[in-house]
Amino acid sequence: MQDLLTAPLIATIAETAKATAEQVSKLLGPPTKAGMADLALPCFALAKGAGCNPAELAGNIASALETTHPGIQAQAAGPFLNITLTPAAVAQAIITPCLENPQRPLRSQLGDGKTICVDFSSPNIAKHLAFHHIRSTMIGNALAHLYDAAGWNTVRINFLGDWGTAFGRLIAGWKRENYSLNDLNSAEDKVTFLNELYVRISQAAKADETVMDEARAWSKKLEDGDSEARELWQIFKDASLTEFNRVYDLVGVHFDSWKGEAYYEDKMQPLLDELEHSGLLSVSDDATVVDLSDVGLKKPCLIKRADGGTLYATRDLTACDDRFAEFNFDRSVYVVDLGQSLHFKEWYAVAKKLGRSYADNLRHVGFGIVLMWDEENEKWARVATRNGVPMLLTDVLNESIERARAIIEEKNPDLPEAEKESVAKAVGMGAVVFNDLKNGRTNDVKFKFEDALNMQGETGPYLQFAHARLCSIERKFTDLHSDAPAANTALLTRTEEKDVLLHISRLQAALERAVDEDEPSVLASGLLSLASTVSSWLTAGNTDRSARVLCEDAAVSSSRLQLVRITRATLGEGLRLLGLGAPERM
RNA sequence: GCACUCGUAGCUCAGUUGGAAGAGCAUCGGCCUUCUAAGCCGACGGUCAGAGGUUCGAGUCCUCUCGGGUGUACCA
Missing domain, CATH: 3.30.1360.70 (Arginyl tRNA synthetase N-terminal domain)
Incomplete structure (x- = not known):
């Protein structure tokens, strides 16, 4: 633009x-x-x-x-x-296209006709969404929005961790403690119920070999398709999804595909056959592998365990073939922490060796981990767990919402109660989510409640506040000028007004770079700059009444209002793309 | 050991094919009978880890050194 x-x-x-x-x-x-x-x-x-x-x-x-x-x-x-x-020249160039399409500053056609798969969040079932899941979930959510805005056809995929030996244990525990569906359904939090059951049975299995044998037996039955085992597995999965969706609804995230690991469990044979015939397979220490030394990777990609079981890479390859067949994607990104870089390098290399046409269009969108300040040792450390239970995503969000609510109570006590509630939600979550998106994704996120929930400075609430101020001016305009003349771009003569427009004009490039680099922080920075110029603009009116949007001169006021509308729409859309709410009051 | 990644203000971080060193927090000083002060304006604060190299020009590219982090075979 x-x-x-x-x-x-x-x-x-x-x-x-x-x-x-x-x-x-x-x-x-x-x-x-x-x-x-x-x-x-x-x-x-x-x-x-x-x-x-x-x-x-x-x-x-x-x-x-x-x-x-x-x-x-x-x-x-x-x-x-x-x-x-000149301010008038800038106003004329930028305002007209924005009036035609208010979303114009945050739209691009670079992706027109192309399809992108975004694999993100992907939690393990029967466990909670922990605080660290916010990274994949919100980076992936933002990227999906950004690709949408840049014209791509976007497919959001939640590759659930819904398979593995853990379910044998879970079923063994369920049988051993003689539960029924009613017990699960009456639990306050179904995942907590399952998680605690898992912890108990794991401890019991350590002490008692017969428990372990039962778990193994159920694992085997589950793999063999035993109807009781499958039924229980489905119950556990449904219960987990209910809880996951509760959180996804809270943060406003949705998916188009929920095919998890279990879906691919019986679909790997064609790939294994193809690998066999291609001559790429070799046996190393009893495991079946694809050697990658010719592409600079010392470690081979493991395809099958010594006992014949398949592995992570095999499932990812199978799922990728399936996605390509279903969506014919032009790009496929995996929003997964950087600790798994090698894994993605390996199976991408295998895809390349198999001659997959999509092999060069796979991207691992890696991100750093969440660190918290360790008071005792005075250094940043991985998120601590309490008795094996990690800090929950909902706990952090709820605390943030509580803190936001307290601030609202102090700053804007006259808001209606119901609105206080929804604003607290938007602001509290916005603070945590934006904290995750504002810096380069490969950085570790250093999380301190005091910093992240300090709603001053370069934060989500700062953006939301600028948006709310603009909304407020819009609301009050008709009180002052009920019969205002038409807007005229030539009347936007102030430097502050020009600066706002200049920043709006730069957002499209930010969007395009954000998509190109799979980096939401590029847009986050652009929005912060815009909000900063907006705040300067609006605050200048505090001391100089003639600088206000709602000034005496009706024609000037009307022209400035047009700029307010455009800016408010742009900020609101930017917040939406990043996954933040944009309250009209706060 | 090897691979990847990072090192920029006291702290947290930006810095777009190499082109003018930036922001927020913290500290200090100003600005409200407010178009919402969750804001604005200003001050303070730098050997861009170090050393070489390429270049008219390097925070950015190359080499080496130092220092952190992560990964490295049958978990995902």
Whole structure:
């Protein structure tokens, strides 16, 4: 969208610099130093082609621009060219397209016609969604929204961990303690019920070999398709999904496909046969592997255990074939922690060796772990567990919501009770979610309640607050000017107003880069910059009444209101893309 | 050992094919009979871990050193 501002200038610059329009448009962009200008052009590379030194070229372009484009300021600052546009020109270029489509600043067509699979969240059933699950869940959710906004056809996949030896134990425990469906259904939290059962039976199995034998026997029955075992497994799975969906509903996340590991359990044979015939398989220490030393990986990819059982990589390959057959994806991303980098490298390499056409379009979107401040040892450490139970995602979210509620009570006690509730939810969750998205995803998240729930500074609530202020102005406009004249972009003459529009114009590029790099933080930063200029703009009205949107001059006020609407829509949409709510009051 | 990853202000972090060192928090000082102060303005704070190299130009690319983190065969 920034091209709407640069396009009129490029021909003159290209001509003066004896360069192509493409070369110029790549270099012409926001200045690295904020506040210096609206657009900047480093002239080093262009100077070579033009046959003069960079400073000289910058000067030449500056004078050329000032003659061809009266009204704009172009100034050489050494080898840099700084361009300052008039507020009216910026307003005219940006506002019209935003009126046609309020979502325009956060839309792109780069993905049109393409399909993306996003594999994210993917918890293990019969266990809680722990706090650390927030990373895959919210990064994946944000990415799915971003791909949608960039035109992609998006498939959200929850690859449930719903298979494994744990279920043999669980069934053995269930039988041993003689439970019925009613016991499970009357439990306050079904996953807690199952989790505690699992802990008890695991302890019993340690002490008593016959318990272990029972667990093994049930594992075997489950694998062999025994109807009672399958029925119980289904009950456990349904119970887990009920609890998961409760949390997913709370955070506003949904999925298109829930095929988990169990779904692929009996579908791996064709792949195994293909691997067999391809001659890629070899036996190493009794395990069946694909050697990857020729692609720089010392460790082979393990396909089958010594006892013939299949492994993680085999299931991922099978699932990937299935997804390609079903969705014909152009890209498939796996939002999984960085600790599993090697695993993805390995099976991606096997896919490549098998000649899969999609092999180069698989991406491991890795992320760092969640660390908490360890007071005793005075260092950052992995999230501690209490008796084997990790810190729960809902516990953290609820605490955050409580804290948000207390702040609302203090700042805005007159809000209706029901609204306080919904605002507290949006703000409390926004604080935690944004804390997870604002930095590069490969960084570890360092979580301190005091920091994450400190709602000052670069936070979700900061964005939400800017949005709420804009909403508030919209609400009050008709009280002041019930019969206002039409908006006129020429009346948006303040620098603050221009800055807001400049930041809006830069968001599309942020969206595109966020998608290209699978990096929601790029958009998060862009939104923070926008919210910052918005806050400066609105706060300037505190001391200077003529700077307010709701000022005396009805025509000016009306024009500013139009900018408020556009900005509010953009901020709201940006928040939605990241997975945050955008309350109209707070 | 090998692989990956990181090292930028006291803390947490940005820094887009190499092109002008930034933000928030914390500290200190200002701004409310408020278009919502969850805000704004300002000050303070840097040998970009270190050393070489490539380049007109390096926080960014290459090599090495130091220091952290993670992974490394039948769990997922």
